[in-house]
Amino acid sequence: MGEFNLINWIRSQTVNREPVLLGIGDDSAVVNASGKGQLVISTDTLLDGTHFVRETCTPEEIGRKALLSSISDIAAMGCKPVCSLVSFILPNLITEDYCKRLYSAITRAAELYDVQVIGGDIVSGNCPLSINITVMGFSMELMPIKRSGAKIGDVIIVTGCLGGSILGRHLSFNPRVNEGIILNRQFTINSMIDITDGLLIDLNHILTESSVGAIIDESMLPIADDAYNLAKISKKEPVTHAMSDGEDYELLFTLSAQQADQLLQSDLFSIPLTRIGYINEGSGLLIKGLDGRVGPASLEGYEHITNLN
Numbered sequence: 264m265g266e267f268n269l270i271n272w273i274r275s276q277t278v279n280r281e282p283v284l285l286g287i288g289d290d291s292a293v294v295n296a297s298g299k300g301q302l303v304i305s306t307d308t309l310l311d312g313t314h315f316v317r318e319t320c321t322p323e324e325i326g327r328k329a330l331l332s333s334i335s336d337i338a339a340m341g342c343k344p345v346c347s348l349v350s351f352i353l354p355n356l357i358t359e360d361y362c363k364r365l366y367s368a369i370t371r372a373a374e375l376y377d378v379q380v381i382g383g384d385i386v387s388g389n390c391p392l393s394i395n396i397t398v399m400g401f402s403m404e405l406m407p408i409k410r411s412g413a414k415i416g417d418v419i420i421v422t423g424c425l426g427g428s429i430l431g432r433h434l435s436f437n438p439r440v441n442e443g444i445i446l447n448r449q450f451t452i453n454s455m456i457d458i459t460d461g462l463l464i465d466l467n468h469i470l471t472e473s474s475v476g477a478i479i480d481e482s483m484l485p486i487a488d489d490a491y492n493l494a495k496i497s498k499k500e501p502v503t504h505a506m507s508d509g510e511d512y513e514l515l516f517t518l519s520a521q522q523a524d525q526l527l528q529s530d531l532f533s534i535p536l537t538r539i540g541y542i543n544e545g546s547g548l549l550i551k552g553l554d555g556r557v558g559p560a561s562l563e564g565y566e567h568i569t570n571l572n
Contacts, residue, residue, distance in 0.1 A: 269362060273287065273366055276366070277381075279379070279381075280379060281295065283345075283346055283379050286379065286382060287380070294345065294346055294399065298404075299345075299401035299402070299403060299404070300403050300404040300405060301342075301406075301407060302399060302400075302401060302402075303337055303342045303399065303400045303401070303407050304397065304399045305336035305337055305397070305398055306395065306397040307329075307333045307395070307396055308395045308396075309325070309332065309393065309394045309396075310393045312391055314328070315434070317391075322365040322368060323368040324434045324435075325392075326365045326366065326369040326372065327368050327371075327434070328434050329349075329369060329394040330347065330349075330372040330373055330398075331372055331376075331437070331438050332396075332438075332510075333396040333397070334347075334376055334440060335436075335439070335457045336398065336457060337399075337400040337440070337443075338440040338443040338514065339408070339443060339455055340443070340455070341402075341443045341446055341447025341455065342403065342447070343402075343440070344376055344378045344398050344399070345378060345401055346378060346379045346398070346399050347378055347379070347381065347399070348380075348383045348397040349369055349382075349383035349395075349396050350384040350385070350394070351384075351386070351392075351393075351394055352386055352390055352392070352393040352394075352395075353385065353386070353387040353388075354387070354388075354389070355389055357392070365394075376440055378398065403444070405444075405447045406447075408446075408447055408452050408454065408455040409455075409472070410455070410469050410473070411454065411472035412453040412454040412517075413469050413475050413517040414453050414475070414517070415475055415542055416520060416541065416542060416543075417454075417517035417518060417519060417520075417542040418517065418519070418520050418538055418541050418542075419466070419477060419479060419515070419516075419517050419541060420515075420516055420517070420536055420539065421458070421514070421515050421537055422439055422513045422532075422534055423439075423485065423511065423513040424486060424487035424490075424505075425462055425484065425486060425487055425490065425511050425513065426486055426487045426489060426490025426493070426506075426511070427487050427489025427492060427493040427494075427504050427508060428487075428489065428509070428511050428512075429510070430492060430493055432487070432489055432510075433509075433510035433512075436510070436511070436512040438457070439534075442514060442532060442534065445531055445532070446514070446516065449529075450522050450526055451518060451519065452517070454472075454473055454516060455515065455516035456514075456516075458509070458514075458515050459509055459511075459512065460509045461509045462511075462515065463506050463507060463562050464507075464562055465515055466548060467548055467560075469515070470542075470546065470547070473542075474546070475546070476542070476543045476544060477540055477541065477543060477548050478543060478551060479539050479540030479551070480551045481551060481552050483538060483539045483540070484505045484506065484537070485505070485535055485537040485539075486501050486502060486505045487505070487511075489504075490502075490505050490508070493508075506560075517542055520541075548560040548562070
C-alpha cells in the first residue's frame with residue numbers, strides 16, 4: 264500500500280459531522296466555531312523509546328495513548344475536545360496491517376470522546392515511529408482554565424491516584440474530560456493542569472505562571488497501588504513515586520477554600536478528589552513530610568531536554 268492509498272483508506276474511515284464543515288482531503292480542515300465559545304488547540308508528539316516501546320506495546324495501545332494524551336490537555340483547560348489532526352512519522356518496512364491497527368485504535372479512542380479526526384500527514388524514513396496529534400476543542404461558552412490563575416489561600420486538589428503509571432496505567436488511563444468540564448461549569452477553578460511530567464514539576468508550572476508559592480502534605484497524597492508495586496522494584500518510597508512519576512493524566516487544580524469545601528461535599532464525581540495542600544505567598548514549593556517537618560521540594564520528574572549547550 265502506497266502513501267495515497269493509505270490516505271484514501273483513512274479518509275474512507277471518516278464521516279464529517281457537525282461542527283466539522285470540511286475534513287480529510289483538502290489543504291486544511293474547516294470547523295464551525297459559531298456559538299461554541301473559544302477554540303482551544305493543543306498538540307503532542309509521542310516517540311518510540313520515550314513514550315512507548317514498540318517492541319513491547321501493541322499498535323492499539325500506542326494509538327490509544329497518542330490520542331488520549333492530547334485530549335487530556337483539552338480536559339486540563341476545562342473544555343470539550345471536538346476534532347483532531349493525526350500525523351505519522353513511520354519507520355521504513357512498517358506493514359500495512361500495523362498502520363491500519365494503529366490508526367483504527369486512534370479513531371476508536373476518538374469516538375469514545377466524540378472527537379473526529381479531520382486530517383493530518385504521513386511521512387516515512389529511517390527513523391523510529393513517531394505520532395503527532397493536534398486536538399481542538401471548544402470552551403462551550405465557558406472560560407478556558409489557565410495555569411496562571413492560582414491565588415494565595417487556594418486549596419490544591421488532585422483527581423484520582425498518583426504514581427507508578429509505567430507499570431501499565433500510562434497506556435490505559437482515561438483523560439478527565441467530563442470532570443474538567445464539570446469543574447469549569449459548576450465551580451470557580453483558578454488554575455488547572457494535567458499531570459504528565461510528575462506532580463511536583465506540574466504543580467511548579469502553576470506556581471511559576473501564577474507567581475505564588477505552595478505547600479503540600481505528603482500524608483495527604485493519594486498514592487496508587489502501582490506506586491507501591493513499583494517501590495518494591497525501585498527501592499524508593501511509594502510517596503516519592505506519587506510525587507515524581509509522570510503520565511498519571513490526572514487533573515491538578517486550585518480553588519478557594521469555600522469552593523473546595525463545596526466540591527468535596529458534592530456527589531458530582533465518581534473518582535477520588537483529594538486536598539493535598541494550599542497556595543501561599545512567596546515563591547517555590549514546600550513539602551510537609553511524613554515526619555511533620557517542612558522543607559523545600561526537590562523537583563523530580565520527567566524533563567525531555569536536559570543537555571542543551
